[in-house]
Amino acid sequence: MSTTKYILGLFADPDELMHGIDTLQKNSVPIYDVYTPMPIHGIEKKLGIKDSRLGYAAFMFGCLGGTTIFSMAYFMLVQDWPMNIGGKPAFAVPDFVPITFEWTVLFTAFGMVLTFFYATHLFPGRTPRVMELRATDDRFVIAIDAKGNIPHEDITNLLKESGAVEVKHNDRKYVSYE
């Protein structure tokens, strides 16, 4: 019984990586994930990953921010302590536009980024779950769950044929920590 947990195909070039994904999919080998040092457009479509919904979150946070500060201004300057400034109306809507805009942007930015961190499990001090250390440098890595995907030799050959510069059989899932 092999102790291999994950098979990693390391590519040196993004186009060859795409070719590798195609080859594996043609041969019905399921891909666990792909790690790249830069965003490669088109992978998510190949792997069937749905569009990000962060835009909706951003919009909702923006609405929340604008509403919050506009309501605050209304309460403070109209409800709680209206001031007589030359007899002009206390509910001076044009004057509230700049702050409403600023908090719309502020809430959008923070809300969206925090949602991104939450959804992707990013936070300061999180132990990095890295399968291949060079995946953040110059290697484009396809990870395949070795369990059930046999024979491993066939997968290795498929990866090599499609241009992988190195194929690794890792006994541990993550190499980043002891």
Add this chain to the structure above:
Amino acid sequence: MASHSESIIREPLITGENITYAQITNDVLRPVENMPGKAWWIGFTVASLGACLWVFAISYTFWNGLGAWGLNKTVGWAWDITGFVWWVGIGHAGTLISAILLLFRQNWRNSINRSAEAMTIFAVICAATYILAHMGRPWMALFSLPIPNQYGSLWVNFNSPLIWDVFAISTYFSVSLVFWYTGLLPDLATIRDRATGIRQKIYSVLSFGWTGSVKTWQRFETVCLILAGISTPLVLSVHTIVSMDFATSLEPGWHTTIFPPYFVAGAIFSGFAMVQTLLLVTRKVLGLENYITMFHIEAMNKIILLTGSIVGVAYLTEFFIAYYSAGEYEQYTFLNRFIGPYWWAGCMMYGCNVLMTQLMWFKKIRTNIPISWVLSIVVNIGMWFERFVIIVVSLHRDFVPSSWAMFYPTWVDVSVFIGSIGLFFTMFLLFIRVLPSIAMAEVKLILKSSSEQAKKKLIAHGGLDSEQVEFYKESLTSFDSVNIKDYKKA
């Protein structure tokens, strides 16, 4: 796709032979992974001495009160607000590069956005210190925030541009910080995965556990695009609101409707000049000539020329409107910039900002590094004088001649200003020491399409219009990082 081929007539964004993905990582991380050289230490020593001067002068101000500055009853705002507007303006280029140029798909921004954004953050910090300092009692800053207090609650006045400014600057600072840090995550992960020991632990905490999986990158790109989309109107709003600090008053010289666009153009103008000042030195000292190429330098010079000319048109418009308004106080204010006791400040403003930048029309000057560097400093001097003229020169002549006065800075004024420059450079030098000064992931993105070696391959492959190839080779002659002899043979 990462590798569509680009038209040959476009100049390369990455020069040098045999640049690989690994090479990019090595080049960018060299200053982060090794001990800094002599140039860095000299710069850091001088800058931190400046920062110490700033700490001393600011402490002196807080201890003794604002009487330590040269302000008087007529000129109640002087070097403090001049410095504030100057620094905020400088901060604008970073967001312009990272947000607006992203929306316009300008790939050349990829190698300068990181350091320009860092510069934005440090410049806004410097600006914010002026705001706190000019309150005299900095703890009173609490009253600019809409929080309940024991006086009623006595709320802030949302009708006031000064309160808008508090919201604009704080939002701008925090959103820029978030944008910058999110962009840093993949590069911090790169450092983490190459480091060992305590360094690895530190960068591990800083990189938030980034892995670079497909879903992470997809979300990352969505976040960056939306942040760019909201930062674009944000950056325009910030200097608009800063200009309203003046424009909503009734002071001749301040009370003009042209201020918002005029200030925004001026801010981008001075910001790009500061980016130029910093990057021309940084690329040399850190050996990043292959990533920040002549194309980048020239493109920034073109933006300086454009925004400088917009500022020039705004100056002319101001003069014309002063004449056309037939308001005698308005006319006096503008005439006074040339015939009053501060004529020299007016000359510095118009001379440095309008006349000197017009030199950029010449390609020889745009592509000359020493001249570009000197001109970028001239622009920043000119922009400091612009704010000085708008603030002090407008204030020093009152409606009542008995309150006419001059402003004489004390040593504290001067020390706070010089000190703030020291503070800025201290932060910038620390930044290039511990963080990657070029966004590696983004530069890797354009390696296959826009690098010199990719174009070389295209030429070698043949089948291109020979006129276009000649045009391309011609454009390379101004590059200092390209060995032009390679092309003569071909």
